[in-house]
Amino acid sequence: MRRTTVSTFLALAVGGLAWPTSLLETNSIPALAKRDVPMCGPSTGVSCGMNVCCSGSGYCGTTSAHCNSCQSGYGSCAVPTPKKCGKTSGTANGRTVGYYRGASGTGRTCHVVQPSNIDTSKFTHLNYAFAVFDSGFNVVPQDSADVALYTKFTALKSSKLETWIAIGGGGSTTPWSSMVATSANRAKFITSLKAFLVKYGFQGVDLDWEVPLNTADKVGYTSLAKELRASFGTTYKISMAFPVDYGDMFYVDAKGMEPYLDWIGYMSYDIKNPDGTVAGHTDIVKVEDKALPFWFSGIPPAKLNLGLASYGxxxxxxxxxxxxxxxxxxxxxxxxxxxxxxxxxxxxxxxxxxxxxxxxxxxxxxxxxxxxxxxxxxxxxxxxxAETVALKKGWANDFCFGGTMQWAIDLGSF
The missing domain is CATH 3.10.50.10 (Chitinase A; domain 3)
Known part of the structure; x- marks a missing residue:
C-alpha cells in the first residue's frame, strides 16, 4: 500500500522534541498552541516547510490566522489564491499514470493481474512498484518474483505509453538518508539506477521516499533530483511521489526539486480523522485543504498529478x-x-x-x-x-492539475 510511513510522532529536530503528526496536520492555532515549544521563527531558526506561514506564536499553517500574524522570513505572509482553469478544461487529461505491483498482482489465486491483463488504453504512463536499493546503493528488485515480470511489463510500452520503475515505497527499509547524504553515495545510486533502467527497458524513475525527516534529508533529496537530471538529460524521465499530510511534507523541498522533475504525484488518499472516527479517505474537501501548501510554495499545477485510489x-x-x-x-x-x-x-x-x-x-x-x-x-x-473518479477529475481540471495517477492497477479498475 502506498501510504506514508512516518510514525505517529514526527521528530522536527527542535531540541529533540517529537510532535504528534496529527497536530502538524491541523490548521488550528489553538490546537497547535497546546505545545509549549514553537516549530518555526527566530527562536528555532526553522522556516516552515513548503513556505506556509509561520504565525506570531511560531506555528506553521495555511490559514489567515497564521498568515496575518506571520513572522517574515520564516515562511509566507499571505494566503495565495490558486489558479483556476474550470472543471471542463481537460488539463488533467494530460497524463494518466498507473502503478502496478507486479509480484502482489500475480501472487494470488483471485483477481490475478498479469502485465498482459493491463488495459493500456487507459494510461499514458505505467510505474512498476517497486524496486529498492541496498546498503551499497545498488538498485535491486524488491521481490525476486519481480524479475520475471520486468520485461513483460516494459514490453507494454508504445508511442502512446511509457513504462517506468518506482523506487522505495511505503514501509520500505531502503536507506534513503544514507544514500542522499553525500555526492559520492548519490553517484553510486545514479550509476546503478541507469544500469537497471537499461537492463530492463524502463524509461523513467519515480522517486518514492516516505518520508525525509530532517534538514540533511531535505538538502540531500534536492541534490539527488538535480544530479539525476544532469545525468539523465532527456534520455530518462523523473517524477516524485508526494505525501498528502503537511507533517510529511515538512522536510521535502518541492519547489527546489520541481525544476528537475517531469511531474509530482500527489498521494491524495489515506486521509484519516485523528480521533479514529469514520472518514472517507479520499474526501475531496480534505484533499483541497491539504493541497494548499502547493500554492504557498509556488509549484506549477500543470506538474501535479492527482492521486486516485482503487481501494477503500x-x-x-x-x-x-x-x-x-x-x-x-x-x-x-x-x-x-x-x-x-x-x-x-x-x-x-x-x-x-x-x-x-x-x-x-x-x-x-x-x-x-x-x-x-x-x-x-x-x-x-x-x-x-468510475463515477467519483470522474468528479475528482473535474476538480483536478478546475485546479489546473496536469494529470492523475492511480494506486494501484492490481487492486481494481475504475
Whole structure:
C-alpha cells in the first residue's frame, strides 16, 4: 500500500522534541498552541516547510490566522489564491499514470493481474512498484518474483505509453538518508539506477521516499533530483511521489526539486480523522485543504498529478444508527476475501464483489466526491469508483492539475 510511513510522532529536530503528526496536520492555532515549544521563527531558526506561514506564536499553517500574524522570513505572509482553469478544461487529461505491483498482482489465486491483463488504453504512463536499493546503493528488485515480470511489463510500452520503475515505497527499509547524504553515495545510486533502467527497458524513475525527516534529508533529496537530471538529460524521465499530510511534507523541498522533475504525484488518499472516527479517505474537501501548501510554495499545477485510489478504507461502526463520516468506530473493518488486509484497507476488487454478492446500493457523498457501503451490521467502507473518479477529475481540471495517477492497477479498475 502506498501510504506514508512516518510514525505517529514526527521528530522536527527542535531540541529533540517529537510532535504528534496529527497536530502538524491541523490548521488550528489553538490546537497547535497546546505545545509549549514553537516549530518555526527566530527562536528555532526553522522556516516552515513548503513556505506556509509561520504565525506570531511560531506555528506553521495555511490559514489567515497564521498568515496575518506571520513572522517574515520564516515562511509566507499571505494566503495565495490558486489558479483556476474550470472543471471542463481537460488539463488533467494530460497524463494518466498507473502503478502496478507486479509480484502482489500475480501472487494470488483471485483477481490475478498479469502485465498482459493491463488495459493500456487507459494510461499514458505505467510505474512498476517497486524496486529498492541496498546498503551499497545498488538498485535491486524488491521481490525476486519481480524479475520475471520486468520485461513483460516494459514490453507494454508504445508511442502512446511509457513504462517506468518506482523506487522505495511505503514501509520500505531502503536507506534513503544514507544514500542522499553525500555526492559520492548519490553517484553510486545514479550509476546503478541507469544500469537497471537499461537492463530492463524502463524509461523513467519515480522517486518514492516516505518520508525525509530532517534538514540533511531535505538538502540531500534536492541534490539527488538535480544530479539525476544532469545525468539523465532527456534520455530518462523523473517524477516524485508526494505525501498528502503537511507533517510529511515538512522536510521535502518541492519547489527546489520541481525544476528537475517531469511531474509530482500527489498521494491524495489515506486521509484519516485523528480521533479514529469514520472518514472517507479520499474526501475531496480534505484533499483541497491539504493541497494548499502547493500554492504557498509556488509549484506549477500543470506538474501535479492527482492521486486516485482503487481501494477503500473500512471501519466497524460503534452504532448502526450512525453510518456517515465522523461517526464513531470501534476499529477497522473485516479484511477482504481476495486481497485481505488487517488494517481496514480493502481492494476495489473486493468492494465490487461485496456489492454484487449482497446487492448493495452504495451511497454517494457529493461534497466529498466519494462513495460508501454499509453492511453486515456495522461494516463501513469508503471508496471511489468510475463515477467519483470522474468528479475528482473535474476538480483536478478546475485546479489546473496536469494529470492523475492511480494506486494501484492490481487492486481494481475504475
Amino acid at each position: 478504507h473500512g471501519y466497524t461502526l460503534a452504532s448502526t444508527n450512525c453510518r456517515v463520516a465522523n461517526c464513531a468506530a470501534t476499529g477497522v473493518s473485516a479484511p477482504g476475501t481476495c486481497i485481505p488486509d488487517p488494517t481496514g484497507v480493502m481492494s476495489l476488487f473486493d468492494i465490487k464483489d461485496i456489492i454484487a454478492a449482497k446487492s448493495l446500493n452504495p451511497a454517494l457523498v457529493s461534497a466529498g466526491m466519494y462513495k460508501y457501503i454499509a453492511f453486515n451490521n456495522g461494516q463501513w467502507i469508503g471508496y471511489d469508483d
